[in-house]
Amino acid sequence: MNIGKTLKLAISSILSNKMRSFLTMLGIIIGVAAVIILVSIMDGVTGQVTDTFESIGMNNLSVMVTSRGSTRAIEPEDMYALLDEHSDTFSYISPNVTLNAVIKAPTETDSDTGSVTGVDETYDEIKRLTVEQGRFLQYVDVSKMLKVCVIGTYYEQEYYGRGKALGETIRINGQPYTIVGVFEEQADSAENSSDQCLYIPYTNASKMSWNTTISSYTAYVTNTDDIDKATSIIKQKATELLGSSDNVTVIATKEILDEVSSITDTLKMALVCIAGISLLVGGIGIMNIMLVSVTERTREIGIRKSLGAKKKHIMSQFVFEAGTVSGLGGILGIVAGIIFSTVAGKLLGLSVVASPGAIVVAFSVSVAIGVIFGFLPAKNAANLNPIDALRFE
Amino acid sequence: MEQPLVEFSDIYKIYTMGDTEIRALDGVSFSVHKGEFLAIIGQSGSGKSTCMNIIGCLDVPTSGTYLLNGTDVSTLSDNQLAEIRNEMLGFIFQQYNLLPKLNVLDNVKLPLMYRGLKDSEQTARAMEALDRVGLRDKCRHKPSQLSGGQQQRVSIARALAGSPSVILADEPTGALDSKTSREVMDFLAELNQNGNTIILITHDNSIAATAKRVIRVHDGKIIYDGPADGDDIIRSTVLSQKEKEAAI
Numbered sequence: 001m002n003i004g005k006t007l008k009l010a011i012s013s014i015l016s017n018k019m020r021s022f023l024t025m026l027g028i029i030i031g032v033a034a035v036i037i038l039v040s041i042m043d044g045v046t047g048q049v050t051d052t053f054e055s056i057g058m059n060n061l062s063v064m065v066t067s068r069g070s071t072r073a074i075e076p077e078d079m080y081a082l083l084d085e086h087s088d089t090f091s092y093i094s095p096n097v098t099l100n101a102v103i104k105a106p107t108e109t110d111s112d113t114g115s116v117t118g119v120d121e122t123y124d125e126i127k128r129l130t131v132e133q134g135r136f137l138q139y140v141d142v143s144k145m146l147k148v149c150v151i152g153t154y155y156e157q158e159y160y161g162r163g164k165a166l167g168e169t170i171r172i173n174g175q176p177y178t179i180v181g182v183f184e185e186q187a188d189s190a191e192n193s194s195d196q197c198l199y200i201p202y203t204n205a206s207k208m209s210w211n212t213t214i215s216s217y218t219a220y221v222t223n224t225d226d227i228d229k230a231t232s233i234i235k236q237k238a239t240e241l242l243g244s245s246d247n248v249t250v251i252a253t254k255e256i257l258d259e260v261s262s263i264t265d266t267l268k269m270a271l272v273c274i275a276g277i278s279l280l281v282g283g284i285g286i287m288n289i290m291l292v293s294v295t296e297r298t299r300e301i302g303i304r305k306s307l308g309a310k311k312k313h314i315m316s317q318f319v320f321e322a323g324t325v326s327g328l329g330g331i332l333g334i335v336a337g338i339i340f341s342t343v344a345g346k347l348l349g350l351s352v353v354a355s356p357g358a359i360v361v362a363f364s365v366s367v368a369i370g371v372i373f374g375f376l377p378a379k380n381a382a383n384l385n386p387i388d389a390l391r392f393e
Numbered sequence: 394m395e396q397p398l399v400e401f402s403d404i405y406k407i408y409t410m411g412d413t414e415i416r417a418l419d420g421v422s423f424s425v426h427k428g429e430f431l432a433i434i435g436q437s438g439s440g441k442s443t444c445m446n447i448i449g450c451l452d453v454p455t456s457g458t459y460l461l462n463g464t465d466v467s468t469l470s471d472n473q474l475a476e477i478r479n480e481m482l483g484f485i486f487q488q489y490n491l492l493p494k495l496n497v498l499d500n501v502k503l504p505l506m507y508r509g510l511k512d513s514e515q516t517a518r519a520m521e522a523l524d525r526v527g528l529r530d531k532c533r534h535k536p537s538q539l540s541g542g543q544q545q546r547v548s549i550a551r552a553l554a555g556s557p558s559v560i561l562a563d564e565p566t567g568a569l570d571s572k573t574s575r576e577v578m579d580f581l582a583e584l585n586q587n588g589n590t591i592i593l594i595t596h597d598n599s600i601a602a603t604a605k606r607v608i609r610v611h612d613g614k615i616i617y618d619g620p621a622d623g624d625d626i627i628r629s630t631v632l633s634q635k636e637k638e639a640a641i
């Protein structure tokens with residue numbers, strides 16, 4: 001008995017009772033589709049989260065010092081010394097002074113309030129920012145406290161028009177700053193997007209803000225594997241300078257992402273398990289129908305046995321049939337899963353791609369379920385006594 | 394003397410239904426040699442089918458020994474019994490017992506498939522068997538598209554396809570009209586002439602007359618074993634039939 005024959009037999013048996021076969025498959029179809037849809041959507045969500053974090057910068061460490069009236073702070077010089085000392089771990093470290101300022105372009109009558117960030121000349125490398133027109137801040141700008149700034153395309157388009165901002169002046173808290181650079185557009189120059197940004201030398205920003213000590217730094221760790229090491233280096237430095245590292249918080253983008261990923265992974269597993277229950281129910285449905293089918297076909301089994309079918313022949317016929325039912329259900333479920341996850345992706349605005357891994361696993365699991373749940377009915381069939389089976393009405 | 398193909402020694406088959414005991418076979422002994430054409434005859438419920446099912450290794454006796462070609466069948470495993478049914482025995486049933494979903498050719502191929510032959514050989518031998526029963530041109534039909542007589546010929550072809558040592562026919566004409574019955578019986582006689590061993594079961598005396606030897610059973614016991622024309626009932630049946638034909 002070859003595979004092709006057995007498969008043909010199984011398919012003809014399925015086709016001879018289409019409605020029943022379809023209903024039997026339904027559990028498997030729904031289970032497989034649910035697994036694929038959930039895995040695809042979760043992958044889409046995880047992908048989006050990862051993209052967001054990656055745009056923030058996977059190599060970045062944020063250092064925040066909360067000095068509650070302590071006498072000693074962490075000065076930029078301390079950080080630059082640390083950078084020199086650990087140049088194999090850190091590529092760059094920049095102070096980060098963020099303040100809200102009144103921003104006014106000469107072309108406008110009204111002024112706006114916006115966030116201004118004071119950084120040093122390496123910040124574009126840290127955040128992988130690309131300047132499209134002009135240049136980024138330079139060492140002299142920072143050390144000589146020159147009134148220059150680099151702006152995002154939101155301000156460029158809002159105040160000056162495309163390509164017309166370079167060399168123009170913008171007033172920040174009343175002080176005139178010369179625009180020396182404009183960043184590449186990142187988010188359609190939308191308001192509140194990453195394109196609404198304004199960078200000035202941190203020396204100026206620090207002076208502008210009420211507290212003159214710098215409490216925030218952004219570091220670029222050369223190798224993401226060294227994030228933990230970099231964190232402990234900074235904490236150690238803080239202990240040296242402040243007596244304890246309690247007032248220093250170091251946040252690694254990668255760690256947050258790892259945490260988020262582990263949450264989404266857990267969530268994904270939980271959802272897949274719930275969907276998997278449907279596969280189990282589908283398997284029981286197959287077992288039920290196969291038991292009925294064995295009873296209905298008792299006479300057929302008797303005839304086959306009278307013609308010399310061995311247990312293994314009857315067994316393989318029924319196991320194969322169960323496997324084919326569930327495998328077919330699996331294929332239909334995969335098709336439904338791909339269609340629905342694509343639709344869901346469109347509706348949710350996620351890039352959802354049915355993962356080939358999920359498809360392969362879903363198909364194998366559904367075939368396996370058929371085979372496992374078909375085993376008992378098949379065994380019943382194979383163990384039938386030939387004469388009892390032949391006499392069965 | 395040559396070893397018998399079938400040898401029953403003191404075979405009992407007892408069914409217990411509650412308190413009552415039904416002796417379907419009540420101490421039966423006989424043997425069948427190669428090339429015989431034996432009819433087992435008896436009234437309904439006399440134990441003929443039980444006897445054939447045991448000969449056909451479909452059922453086992455309650456006690457007694459059954460030697461098939463010299464082998465004690467009770468010592469064989471399920472798989473060995475399946476092989477014996479496949480290679481040594483060919484069944485023809487009253488209800489044809491064809492698989493309705495398979496076409497005629499696939500039905501005839503079944504025993505050859507279980508024997509593990511190559512598909513091309515299965516087809517060749519099945520077509521040859523269909524040829525012998527004159528149904529080659531119907532090989533793609535479903536059983537339900539054939540008449541009763543044609544279906545029985547398909548089941549004969551299926552029994553023949555495996556070239557068995559013994560053909561077992563349980564009331565093969567029971568569901569057929571007298572004309573087709575005659576055709577089927579003539580065909581079985583022809584097969585016997587070509588050397589096939591045939592064991593036929595019937596309750597019809599005129600049908601049994603075709604056989605060379607007759608075993609008459611009654612309530613599970615053999616009451617006659619000898620040549621067909623030695624049995625009084627058969628002889629009188631045949632005579633009255635001849636008279637009828639003469640009258641017409």
Ligand SMILES: Nc1ncnc2c1ncn2[C@@H]1O[C@H](COP(=O)(O)OP(=O)(O)O)[C@@H](O)[C@H]1O
Binds near residue numbers: 415416437440442
């Ligand atoms: N499975 C069974 N259970 C109980 N009694 C049975 C069974 N099979 C046959 N019998 C009984 O055994 C006797 C012989 O049956 P059977 O061999 O079928 O007779 P025949 O074929 O000559 O008509 C009958 O009385 C029948 O009722």
Ligand SMILES: [Mg+2]
Binds near residue numbers: 441442443
């Ligand atoms: Mg009978």
